[in-house]
Amino acid sequence: MxxxxxxxxxxxxxxxxxxxxxxxxxxxxxxxxxxxxxxxxxxxxxxxxxxxxxxxxxxxxxxxxxxxxxxxxxxxxxxxxxxxxxxxxxxxxxxxxxxxxxxxxxxxxxxxxxxxxxxxxxxxxxxxxxxxxxxxxxxxxxxxxxxxxxxxxxxxxxxxxxxxxxxxxxxxxxxxHHMFEFLNSCTTGAAALASAVDFGRWVASWAPFGSALLALPLYAYTESYRQQLDAVRRRGREDPLLRRQWAEDPARGDALKAYHHWFAVTTDADPLRRSVADLSHLAFSLWAAHQYVEAAPVFETLGPHAALQPWVHVTDDPHRPELAEAAFVRARSQCLSAAGTSI
The missing domain is CATH 1.25.40 (Serine Threonine Protein Phosphatase 5, Tetratricopeptide repeat)
Structure with a gap:
């Protein structure tokens, strides 16, 4: 073990x-x-x-x-x-x-x-x-x-x-993903992020089974979470309820949809067709939504590979990669343990 x-x-x-x-x-x-x-x-x-x-x-x-x-x-x-x-x-x-x-x-x-x-x-x-x-x-x-x-x-x-x-x-x-970036950065005011989230969910509404585009909404929720965290940090206080949004719809539902309609139906796919970034976002979203058993095979598929995003957003300092790595390793261990798996 x-x-x-x-x-x-x-x-x-x-x-x-x-x-x-x-x-x-x-x-x-x-x-x-x-x-x-x-x-x-x-x-x-x-x-x-x-x-x-x-x-x-x-x-x-x-x-x-x-x-x-x-x-x-x-x-x-x-x-x-x-x-x-x-x-x-x-x-x-x-x-x-x-x-x-x-x-x-x-x-x-x-x-x-x-x-x-x-x-x-x-x-x-x-x-x-x-x-x-x-x-x-x-x-x-x-x-x-x-x-x-x-x-x-x-x-x-x-x-x-x-x-x-x-x-x-x-x-x-x-x-x-570039369209998502454009809508998030080039549309104006408070509507910018809303447009990006709407875009991600719209794409996932018609993306076919097995398409990595089903993970696109998870990037939108991550960006929303990052912006909320930045606002909280600027005010100099913590918001213990902020992370609860991952365990609620639509974030939870879209994470499970990405798991069942993309990840689960492509488990035997050529590894070259998998993105570490997509898997990292899916693992994070499922873990944050307390879907530990579903997250476990995503961590297994990642094997030794990892990405700092979006794990930097659950640390005290997003500019310290070692904290993001520690958060990733803890979540991985928690999910594998919940599923009765060790790798």
Whole structure:
């Protein structure tokens, strides 16, 4: 039996994807051949390509690896897509940190996305990248970010960009997460989070069995919880009733829906199709809702893998990752014990 004190979570952006892990480590050391070969093998598996290019883009943004690849193989379509990924990631970081010149980076990144889209018309990734950039347009100055919504109760936004992704890859996980981010950050006032929550629940209302989009509402509830916690902390006092919302509907009901309609029906799925972030949010939501027996197999599926989000939100200091890790390990132990399981 393995006690919780002996369990040490593993944090790696590649998650369950061993081939991606190798490419990531190569990119970090400035080598690009493993990245090129991995994307060539991935081919037109759009969902896997989207995930892999996203992770590689985040890692490569702090290096010159993609620049070196692009210089060496100027006509490689994957290199163009990765250049768009890197520039988008850099533009988002610069915007988040309010760097001087962030707007110029955004313009260059958008141009790289359009070049990649023209070079590979069937590829959804350049359009996913454009959706990722939409969040930077906080005042929705660009017309493409004020398009009429698919659902009349939701606000305008980059719905046309989402359609471009959908036409190439239906039920695209990353694209819908970027739409959620946009609605949460670019709609105005108190309605912003409400729109994001409504969006998440709307997506889950029609997402098919087995779709990771069924976990999207859990991200919305986590963001709502985070904002409420921030407000409580600013007032300098605790609210012991705040966490009760996880044990009540709609949060509890949507967590169980994600468990039964997504997780439970995909237990034998290819691990490459699972996101550590999604599993972490599901494990957290079930644990916080006191659904320990249901949470246990989610922790088992995670195995040694973990994510700090959303566990940072049950600690005294969200800026101390060791506290989030301790919270994760305690919850894991509690749920496995309740289910009579040990791993």
């Amino acid at each position: 393995t006690g919780s004190h002996e369990f040490h979570p593993v944090y790696h952006p590649a998650g369950f994807d061993d081939a991606l892990r190798v490419a990531v480590e190569e990119v970090r050391t400035g080598r690009w051949v493993a990245m090129r070969d991995l994307l060539a093998r991935t081919g037109t598996d759009w969902a896997l390509r989207t995930t892999r290019t996203q992770v590689l883009g985040v890692v490569a943004a702090g290096t010159t690896t993609v620049e070196a690849w692009s210089e060496e193989e100027r006509d490689n379509l994957d290199a163009r897509v990765m250049w768009a990924r890197v520039l988008v990631q850099r533009a988002r970081r610069a915007h988040r940190k309010r760097y001087v010149g962030a707007h110029d980076l955004e313009i260059v990144a958008r141009q790289a996305c359009l070049i990649a889209a023209e070079a590979g018309p069937a590829d959804p990734v350049p359009w996913v990248c454009l959706l990722a950039l939409a969040q930077l347009d906080e005042h929705q100055q660009r017309a493409e970010h004020r398009v009429k919504p698919w659902e009349h109760m939701l606000p305008p936004g980059p719905w046309g960009l989402l359609r471009q992704v959908w036409d190439r890859d239906q039920y695209p996980r990353e694209a819908f």
